[in-house]
Amino acid sequence: MKRILAGLGLVLVAVVTAQASDDAETLLGKAMRELATGESRGDTSAAERYLLAILEQEPDHLEAQWQLLVLRLAPTRDIPLSDRAESLAAFSAAFARVAQKAKESKSAKDPGRDAFLHYMAARHAGFYNDFEKALVEIDRAVGLQPRSARYLKAKGELLIQSGQWNDDDAEIERGIGVLKEAREISRAIPDPFVGEDSYEFSLAEAFTGLSQPRWKDVIAHYQRYLEIGPKESVNYAYALNNISLAYRRVGDCARARESAEKALALMKFGMAEWNKRYADACLEMQKSGLVALH
Numbered sequence: 001m002k003r004i005l006a007g008l009g010l011v012l013v014a015v016v017t018a019q020a021s022d023d024a025e026t027l028l029g030k031a032m033r034e035l036a037t038g039e040s041r042g043d044t045s046a047a048e049r050y051l052l053a054i055l056e057q058e059p060d061h062l063e064a065q066w067q068l069l070v071l072r073l074a075p076t077r078d079i080p081l082s083d084r085a086e087s088l089a090a091f092s093a094a095f096a097r098v099a100q101k102a103k104e105s106k107s108a109k110d111p112g113r114d115a116f117l118h119y120m121a122a123r124h125a126g127f128y129n130d131f132e133k134a135l136v137e138i139d140r141a142v143g144l145q146p147r148s149a150r151y152l153k154a155k156g157e158l159l160i161q162s163g164q165w166n167d168d169d170a171e172i173e174r175g176i177g178v179l180k181e182a183r184e185i186s187r188a189i190p191d192p193f194v195g196e197d198s199y200e201f202s203l204a205e206a207f208t209g210l211s212q213p214r215w216k217d218v219i220a221h222y223q224r225y226l227e228i229g230p231k232e233s234v235n236y237a238y239a240l241n242n243i244s245l246a247y248r249r250v251g252d253c254a255r256a257r258e259s260a261e262k263a264l265a266l267m268k269f270g271m272a273e274w275n276k277r278y279a280d281a282c283l284e285m286q287k288s289g290l291v292a293l294h
Contacts, residue, residue, distance in 0.1 A: 024054045024061055031067065032192045036230065044071050060105055062113070065098045066120055073127070081129060088127060095124050115144035119151055122158060131162035149191045152182035157202055164209040176206050200225035201239060208242070218246040237266040244275040253282035 022030070031050035048071060054064040073091045081088075099117060122137035138155045145151055159175030162168070183199040204221035207214045222243040229236055240263035247256035257279035263272040 022053075024058050024064070027051075027054045027057075028061075028063060029192060031064075035067070035071075036195055044074070047071070060101065062098070062102050062116060066116075069094055069098065070123075091127070092124065095120065111144045115141045115148070115151065118144070119154060122154060126158050126161060129161075129165055131158060131165060134158050135162065147185055147189065149182045149186035149189065150193045152178055152185065153194050153199070153202075156180075156182055160202070160206045160209065167211065169210050169212075172206055172210055176203065179203055179206065197225050197229040201229070201235060204239070204242065208246070213246075213249070215246045215249045219243060219250070222246065232266060234267065237263045237269070237272070240266070241269070241272040241275055244272070244279060248275070248279055248282050251282075253279055253286055257283060 027050045031047045031054070034047035034050065035044065048068065051064045051068050051071075054061050055068075058064075069091060073087060099120060102113065102117060118137045118141035122134045122141065125131070125134035125137060135155070135158055138151065138158055141151045142148065142155055156175045156177075156179035159178060160172050161175075163171030163173075163175060179199060179202055182194070183196070186194055186196070186199070200221045204218050204225065207217040207221065222239050225239050226236070226243070229239065240259045244256045244259035244263065247253070247259060257276060260272050260276035260279055263269075264276065
């Protein structure tokens with residue numbers, strides 16, 4: 001136990017020392033690398049420490065303030081809109097203060113700052129499912145920085161969310177096209193805020209959200225995510241669970257069961273249990289010479 005505590009103490013000293021000596025941009029890079037893995041594992045504490053260290057150096061650092069706001073809202077993302085009103089209200093109040101302070105601090109026209117403010121406004125509106133406003137704001141951000149993979153990815157995701165909210169396959173397809181465009185730009189111009197694996201996960205979800213899901217595309221994108229995404233993470237378990245459903249939809253019951261089992265080995269959750277039971281039923285029906293129910 002003493003050795004463990006001593007080890008933890010050394011880690012904390014190392015983090016504090018790094019925070020004290022690194023500049024804001026170095027700290028931001030470290031925070032984003034932590035988020036790429038820590039957020040998907042459900043632990044963002046290291047990233048938060050780096051972001052807070054940035055704000056100790058530069059209290060008006062807009063990116064650090066935004067990242068902290070989004071992190072603190074993250075636990076409510078999958079909760080129905082009607083059940084997260086209190087969290088959204090607190091987020092909106094903090095967002096309004098950050099945005100107003102950023103606008104007041106500009107000494108001259110700054111396209112980069114303006115684009116980021118529009119991006120924040122788009123994401124904020126998206127949290128409320130106000131996709132009309134969200135899409136107007138993200139178009140303004142993209143108009144100012146058309147080669148930003150980050151802003152294009154946000155536009156693609158907002159189009160997909162809007163299409164799913166409004167049962168509009170055409171809008172989902174437009175979002176898929178924008179996501180693919182963003183991915184190509186990201187490959188040519190690496191962006192610290194968007195990783196290759198995140199595109200694969202978003203595209204798989206988009207194809208699932210069509211009124212007639214394209215299961216082969218869903219499988220292809222989840223397979224790619226499982227190749228390159230962070231292993232032993234929450235998102236990795238979700239991807240295994242989701243691909244289990246897709247395999248069953250195309251009649252590959254054995255892979256459906258295997259994927260659900262792998263998801264459960266990482267994390268116990270209801271949907272994976274459900275998919276495993278249905279995969280077992282699918283296999284039994286196939287052994288009996290029956291067509292598996294979807």
